[in-house]
Amino acid sequence: xxxxxxxxxxxxxxxxxxxxxxxxxxxxxxxxxxxxxxxxxxxxxxxxxxxxxxxxxxxxxxxxxxxxxxxxxxxxxxxxxxxxxxxxxxxxxxxxxxxxxxxxxxxxxxxxxxxxxxxxxxxxxxxxxxxxxxxxxxxxxxxxxxxxxxxxxxxxxxxxxxxxxxxxxxxxxxxxxxxxxxxxxxxxxxxxxxxxxxxxxxxxxxxxxxxxxxxxxxxxxxxxxxxxxxxxxxxxxxxxxxxxxxxxxxxxxxxxxxxxxxxxxxxxxxxxxxxxxxxxxxxxxxxxxxxxxxxxxxxxxxxxxxxxxxxxxxxxxxxxxxxxxxxxxxxxxxxxxxxxxxxxxxxxxxxxxxxxxxxxxxxxxxxxxxxxxxxxxxxxxxxxxxxxxxxxxxxxxxxxxxxxxxxxxxxxxxxxxxxxxxxxxxxxxxxxxxxxxxxxxxxxxxxxxxxxxxxxxxxxxxxxxxxxxxxxxxxxxxxxxxxxxxxxxxxxxxxxxxxxxxxxxxxxxxxxxxxxxxxxxxxxxxxxxxxxxxxxxxxxxxxxxxxxxxxxxxxxxxxxxxxxxxxxxxxxxxxxxxxxxxxxxxxxxxxxxxxxxxxxxxxxxxxxxxxxxxxxxxxxxxxxxxxxxxxxxxxxxxxxxxxxxxxxxxx
Ligand code: WTA
Numbered sequence: 001x002x003x004x005x006x007x008x009x010x011x012x013x014x015x016x017x018x019x020x021x022x023x024x025x026x027x028x029x030x031x032x033x034x035x036x037x038x039x040x041x042x043x044x045x046x047x048x049x050x051x052x053x054x055x056x057x058x059x060x061x062x063x064x065x066x067x068x069x070x071x072x073x074x075x076x077x078x079x080x081x082x083x084x085x086x087x088x089x090x091x092x093x094x095x096x097x098x099x100x101x102x103x104x105x106x107x108x109x110x111x112x113x114x115x116x117x118x119x120x121x122x123x124x125x126x127x128x129x130x131x132x133x134x135x136x137x138x139x140x141x142x143x144x145x146x147x148x149x150x151x152x153x154x155x156x157x158x159x160x161x162x163x164x165x166x167x168x169x170x171x172x173x174x175x176x177x178x179x180x181x182x183x184x185x186x187x188x189x190x191x192x193x194x195x196x197x198x199x200x201x202x203x204x205x206x207x208x209x210x211x212x213x214x215x216x217x218x219x220x221x222x223x224x225x226x227x228x229x230x231x232x233x234x235x236x237x238x239x240x241x242x243x244x245x246x247x248x249x250x251x252x253x254x255x256x257x258x259x260x261x262x263x264x265x266x267x268x269x270x271x272x273x274x275x276x277x278x279x280x281x282x283x284x285x286x287x288x289x290x291x292x293x294x295x296x297x298x299x300x301x302x303x304x305x306x307x308x309x310x311x312x313x314x315x316x317x318x319x320x321x322x323x324x325x326x327x328x329x330x331x332x333x334x335x336x337x338x339x340x341x342x343x344x345x346x347x348x349x350x351x352x353x354x355x356x357x358x359x360x361x362x363x364x365x366x367x368x369x370x371x372x373x374x375x376x377x378x379x380x381x382x383x384x385x386x387x388x389x390x391x392x393x394x395x396x397x398x399x400x401x402x403x404x405x406x407x408x409x410x411x412x413x414x415x416x417x418x419x420x421x422x423x424x425x426x427x428x429x430x431x432x433x434x435x436x437x438x439x440x441x442x443x444x445x446x447x448x449x450x451x452x453x454x455x456x457x458x459x460x461x462x463x464x465x466x467x468x469x470x471x472x473x474x475x476x477x478x479x480x481x482x483x484x485x486x487x488x489x490x491x492x493x494x495x496x497x498x499x500x501x502x503x504x505x506x507x508x509x510x511x512x513x514x515x516x517x518x519x520x521x522x523x524x525x526x527x528x529x530x531x532x533x534x535x536x537x538x539x540x541x542x543x544x545x546x547x548x549x550x551x552x553x554x555x556x557x558x559x560x561x562x563x564x565x566x567x568x569x570x571x572x573x574x575x576x577x578x579x580x581x582x583x584x585x586x587x588x589x590x591x592x593x594x595x596x597x598x599x600x601x602x603x604x605x606x607x608x609x610x611x612x613x614x615x616x617x618x619x620x621x622x623x624x625x626x627x628x629x630x631x632x633x634x635x636x637x638x639x640x641x642x643x644x645x646x647x648x649x650x651x
Pocket of ligand 1: 265311312313387388389390391392413414415416417418419439499500501513514515516608
């Protein structure tokens, strides 16, 4: 058996069992699902696929596993848009609200399942009239408006895989993705609203199309009503096309393994990878996890996932999972501080949101802003809270639990990736005793283990997270590059999927995610994860957010440099820095004391909200900065460089 590869120091011993009241009403409140899945995981998934998904033709083989290539539910045919729309309408639930949509300026739309089916069918016919056929790729570059899920579902209806590109991406990023996917049609908008200004999407889209050769038509949704450049013949207005479109479009019968979509994820340097997700397995995984992880009661819950649909979280948990389950969801177009820092809480109150799913970076921002904003609204309908995207620091977890959830709602910390298609490691809220900061255990049917450098399983302690068996929502490959697929995910440890994340298992068998393995530091021979030092810093009541990196150091190999954002009105000072060092030493040990603490108002983040430690490391080591184009706000780095030069170091 392996030795711990990453040492684990941070000790968090608070526990939160589900309340009796929550258990009484929960879909699952014991380990029956876990047990059933362990006895026969393939049979378990087959059962879920038949229960949660409507098939035109049942499958005959559950799984064909030719490592690392999986096929699920072979022989089955289905249509994802039929599962998300028609079957609910046919069952008499056409009047049920699918989406409460709220635009940033305050305009709203209430869209029922029947409305959505009508709009999707008409747009599917529009796509056909533009020459899109089954198998053709369609690029989508839209803000968070209803036309975005409409476009995705219309593609799914006619069997044309979509490639959604997040609206915050640059023209260059869009161009690369269009070229790689050889997309035939691009769907975009004049613009979208963000912090009170119109973001000019069409201008970027036009720039992106220079140097591409496959796009035949551009469909443009009117959102901001700004004047935009328009290329006659190529460009068409969405509303004009829709006016004449027929509302009847029978769903294509798709094979379980037909491509549903591509979603590009960037590595740190190399060209983005087109992650491939197919139809039957993906939908099963999205629907199963959405139902059980959030304990969805579709008749009474109002569910809100705050991610952008341009990321995988939005694909699986705003569009496909919730609609397959017939849920009522909220979609919000804009920024959380427009017009005020209570915007999200105003929306949650207005629609009576019961389930909220957001990211640690957002939670830490709310902590920084202060409790008065959530306190000014009635959030008493909330009953389940979720977190995704990064390790959540225990203190941020507890803050979320207390100030958003009123010390009443279980917080499900969900670990997964674009590549996994759906949630993999997570509590079930009516079953699992929670520990703040831990994603707890693999979901029923999922095999996950932590291994050491050599690939030996570790029972307790820190190492690398791996997945030990195929799962229905898994990526089927990287578009056009099977070699890279094998190389990236399946070559490091034989027979295992390598996720790229560090993870520790505690004495009770709980999984604690430690961040990307590139974020492990080596301090005087101790392999310490940045996540643990960050959590120790955020544990201090004055700290809202912290990012830690290891910078080269002559004596200790690497030295810990901490970038710290203080809460609300707290002022930085040398004393405060010293006090924080002491706090970390107390929480995880003396060697964990940051050598330098740099106070900063903001941290550099990617557009999906992940802290870019690579840039902070460059700053700490005094290097010229590499590529900063994926940064949400490049100005943050300049500010941090200035602060870094002024910060005292500890000897
Ligand atoms: C990180 C987002 C800790 C992790 C769904 C993973 C997490 C990467 C968690 C995937 C979590 C996501 N705890 N880390 N609950 N959720 N991550 O592809 O490093 O945008 O590998 O998918 O985010 O990011 P992606």
